[in-house]
Amino acid sequence: MALGGVPPVLMIDRVSKSYLMGEVTVKALHDISLDFGAGQLVVLLGASGSGKSTLLNIVGGLDVPDSGTVSFKGLNINAAGEAGLTEYRRRSIGFVFQFYNLISSLSALENVQLVTELVENPMPAAEALELVGLGDRMNHFPSQLSGGEQQRVAIARAVAKRPELLLCDEPTGALDYSTGKLVLEVIEKVNRELGTTTLVITHNVSISGMADRVITLRSGEVVEDRRNAKKVSPSELSW
Template sequence: MSMMDQVGQTVLSVDGVSKSYLMGEVTVKALHDISLDFGAGQLVVLLGASGSGKSTLLNIVGGLDVPDSGTVSFKGQDINAKGEAGLTAFRRRSIGFVFQFYNLIASLSALENVQLVTELVENPMPPEEALRLVGLGDRINHFPSQLSGGEQQRVAIARAVAKRPELLLCDEPTGALDYRTGKLVLEVIEKVNRELGTTTLVITHNVSISGMADRIITLRSGEVVEDRRNEKKISPSELSW
């Protein structure tokens, strides 16, 4: 059995993906011939410095961007085969996004921010349940301005998981948080992965965070330079940096 299947059967395949951007008069190659498979239920950390290509890869996997060449397949189906309409349906149905900045609507309560997403999908988790899952059952009527940064990020995670996504994509989810609060947010992400079985990709430049992962993929200059299974996975509460 390959490393990709250690946790579950392959659900997401990236095959020969390349992506370049024109920056002024210079062409910058963000990704070069990336091929990766991700197993159902895996918690994967994508490591790399700024400019390594990890955010570009996450955006392409999540249907927010399209590759110049190569394919991304989810459950055997090319996510780009049906154009923008197909990508929109894919993002809505299958993907939960968590970004560095929380993107909450200031005039809506925590509950209302989560409800916005649950109204878009067929079989959502009750918003109250999603907020309880992230430890905010007693804060559902609070507005973002009444919540700490860590609490706002947990609302953002609740919003992402309330639609029961099969893929949870987290882009520097602790980047705007202090050490203690960041660890609390990582504990929530690990809990979602463990209890719901959601295939989870976390991108970060923080090597220490890789300790919580089933698998660590390191990118440099748009290429995969290491792809390894984590033999000594630890709880986010044990992380230090």
């Protein structure tokens, strides 16, 4: 279901995943099949326990499915092994989590620079911070930054690798309304200006308005997969 006829860069084929919790087997994902076109901005929507975080972790190479395949640009990442998954995460994936995971003893610039040392053709750390609107805060430490600014540093850190996939797990979950909208504006800007295929998972239905495509999960299954006829700017969202 790639957008506008663009061939998919990511294909998920009949993926299932279960976890053993005590003596109970919990099915996190059941027979999920999806594909994503280059440059799409996709919101994965669902309540807690719907399977959206499990799906994101599998796409990002942080977890592996029990069955089914995940292919990125024709490469079956399930069969890549630990070394292959590490290389996939390093070169192709940018992660943004609900909590910022910044190193408190390093400045914003230094936090971003750490990631640029891992890849061959990184975006300069200062340029990444300019992209997210923090050019004047790059020498500040996390304790000197607001929650929204720290999340924007986390986004700069993710995009400085020039990843082909940006995976955002509840990126506004720890933020207030106004700050959350600013962070969403940055994510939309990265998607629009860099053409980075972007997946945002959230339980917040209102955020889905900014997406090209909205996929709703419930109890480990896709219950809706739709395209927005008209996208809404993050600044126009309300919840």
